[in-house]
């Protein structure tokens with residue numbers, strides 16, 4: 001578990017980002033650069049587009065009977081639309097400010113907003129949910145130990161055969177001098193990965209003023225990246241079976257994994 005200072009730092013920074021411009025902090029496209037002009041309908045419509053696309057990728061049967069946990073829900077941009085696919089949405093965020101704004105604008109009765117410490121889902125019982133989802137959140141986590149902690153907890157809260165679908169930034173380490181398990185992993189990666197970076201989750205990397213302000217003043221904006229081989233080993237240890245991986249070695253690496261026995 002990441003130390004409390006790291007979690008506090010993440011919370012403070014995201015609260016500050018939410019006070020400056022929560023729309024741009026969540027969805028960094030030119031139309032949200034001015035907080036005064038940000039249109040809430042556009043914000044939710046973009047969330048719906050992402051949700052429709054991810055629902056296809058996740059391919060969840062009978063989702064209307066199921067519960068999804070969304071880690072890093074922000075202002076409910078996607079929770080709002082997930083609520084139309086799922087029976088219940090547990091929308092989790094580290095930032096009080098984001099959660100406050102989310103509950104003001106997202107009034108869906110089957111969405112429950114919850115605050116997390118920043119690295120766990122401790123308020124969710126064991127084996128109680130069907131799907132765990134996260135998009136453009138783990139890439140902002142400063143200490144990768146928090147990401148691994150979340151993955152451990154995803155396995156705990158998921159029912160057997162439950163699906164975790166999450167995105168983070170990865171890199172392929174240099175294996176040249178490594179004769180241990182990483183070599184085996186490398187062969188495995190080669191057989192399952194796609195280096196496709198044309199996935200729809202890609203953001204517009206507009207380098208405007210706000211982008212610079214965020215990048216220069218907030219370490220969470222730059223976040224971290226995860227060694228893909230460490231991640232594969234860890235997923236296996238947590239009893240996850242890999243269904244697909246897309247965009248390895250990019251900011252937008254998508255994992256779809258199933259909790260196996």
Ligand SMILES: C[S@@+](CC[C@H](N)C(=O)[O-])C[C@H]1O[C@@H](n2cnc3c(N)ncnc32)[C@H](O)[C@@H]1O
Nearest residue numbers: 014026072073074077093094095098118135137
């Ligand atoms: C770029 S926004 C994306 C929000 C949402 N996923 C979306 O696409 O609309 C990142 C969100 O993740 C939250 N967040 C950052 N670090 C987190 C952590 N360690 N645990 C939970 N939420 C976190 C932030 O407060 C923020 O609301």
